Amino acid sequence: xxxxxxxxxxxxxxxxxxxxxxxxxxxxxxxxxxxxxxxxxxxxxxxxxxxxxxxxxxxxxxxxxxxxxxxxxxxxxxxxxxxxxxxxxxxxxxxxxxxxxxxxxxxxxxxxxxxxxxxxxxxxxxxxxxxxxxxxxxxxxxxxxxxxxxxxxxxxxxxxxxxxxxxxxxxxxxxxxxxxxxxxxxxxxxxxxxxxxxxxxxxxxxxxxxxxxxxxxxxxxxxxxxxxxxxxxxxxxxxxxxxxxxxxxxxxxxxxxxxxxxxxxxxxxx
Ligand code: MG
Ligand code: MG
Numbered sequence: 001x002x003x004x005x006x007x008x009x010x011x012x013x014x015x016x017x018x019x020x021x022x023x024x025x026x027x028x029x030x031x032x033x034x035x036x037x038x039x040x041x042x043x044x045x046x047x048x049x050x051x052x053x054x055x056x057x058x059x060x061x062x063x064x065x066x067x068x069x070x071x072x073x074x075x076x077x078x079x080x081x082x083x084x085x086x087x088x089x090x091x092x093x094x095x096x097x098x099x100x101x102x103x104x105x106x107x108x109x110x111x112x113x114x115x116x117x118x119x120x121x122x123x124x125x126x127x128x129x130x131x132x133x134x135x136x137x138x139x140x141x142x143x144x145x146x147x148x149x150x151x152x153x154x155x156x157x158x159x160x161x162x163x164x165x166x167x168x169x170x171x172x173x174x175x176x177x178x179x180x181x182x183x184x185x186x187x188x189x190x191x192x193x194x195x196x197x198x199x200x201x202x203x204x205x206x207x208x209x210x211x212x213x214x215x216x217x218x219x220x221x222x223x224x225x226x227x228x229x230x231x232x233x234x235x236x237x238x239x240x241x242x243x244x245x246x247x248x249x250x251x252x253x254x255x256x257x258x259x260x261x262x263x264x265x266x267x268x269x270x
Pocket of ligand 2: 001002111112113122123124224255
């Protein structure tokens with residue numbers, strides 16, 4: 001899931017309450033992250049035309065419970081699903097539904113979180129259902145590559161918004177290469193993670209570098225760019241959850257939980 005609203009940025013960037021993990025605790029987080037990664041891989045194989053997002057939710061629920069973990073999204077502020085399933089113009093926080101049956105060419109973003117032994121993992125993928133259009137493939141690839149670029153700078157001595165700035169730059173660069181001006185969703189972002197899903201600091205996907213807390217060993221962050229093929233503006237539907245693009249352009253969302261270590265960034269949800 002995504003971290004807070006944009007109004008919380010200033011307060012959270014001060015980052016006074018950042019949880020620092022021991023190596024043993026990072027190992028425990030990696031185990032939680034592996035449950036998320038396995039579940040997402042299973043969903044990538046299951047998602048195809050004719051399958052409803054409610055069915056994907058059941059597959060995820062079973063996969064997480066079989067690993068003796070708990071789906072962290074279920075009941076989170078009342079969220080009714082174990083995953084978020086956001087189709088096409090839905091950006092994030094889509095509620096799995098029997099009515100939402102996947103069709104050839106859909107772009108499906110699945111966000112998944114699990115708690116194992118008290119530690120959280122959180123990751124998201126955008127899945128191409130059947131044969132998607134070239135512009136959708138590029139949109140998703142741009143989002144994924146921005147995530148990987150952001151992870152790469154999560155190193156000792158860097159500051160938090162170096163990640164934000166790198167993610168933003170990677171998106172702009174991909175947009176230039178693709179001949180598209182991608183919208184970067186700025187009302188939602190990444191977050192610290194560990195004994196809770198959403199912890200300090202809030203991690204914006206845009207901004208100037210060199211600000212926010214210094215990255216130190218034992219920090220864990222969920223990095224999660226959200227891109228649109230049009231306007232960066234979003235709205236929340238009447239269900240109180242589903243975030244859609246204002247112009248109904250398509251969106252992509254990729255996320256990993258990572259740890260900052262002396263050996264560089266480690267992806268915990270790989
Ligand atoms: Mg998240
Ligand atoms: Mg997430």
